[in-house]
Amino acid sequence: MHSIPTHTLFTVIPDTPTETLLINSYETVCSVSTLLLDLSDDLTGKHRDVALAIHQLSELSVLLVGKAMDQHTPRC
Template sequence: MSKSSSSNLFTVSPHQDTETLLVNASETLSSLNALTCNLAFDLDASQRAIMLGIQQMAELGQLLIDRALEQVSPSPEA
């Protein structure tokens, strides 16, 4: 397999609108958050701390995307 073909394994359609991209990114980070939280408590203390650090970074990304999504498509009560 050539390097160029492996770099296109996962692609995002260039025709997707911003709201769709943000919603999908938000859902992906939400899943990552749940996975890391669940896994963290199966690890020893030092590995748990690392996993919870990853979880916190995912949560921060989630907050940033949620804010961007709110700016792109405000909720009716805002």
């Protein structure tokens, strides 16, 4: 069993498979993207523009992580 530093609230287990890291990253970024889009519905003006810009960046991250997943584990 691995020792977890006491000063760390969150940590990634050492030797976690790359595929697992990619899948969790993809799901996390997808969640952020969805939350931002939902939040932007409640905003107006500059705040809405900022939320939508961040959403667009998060969607770019979804594409990048998705591509990394495809390259790491090609689909048949």
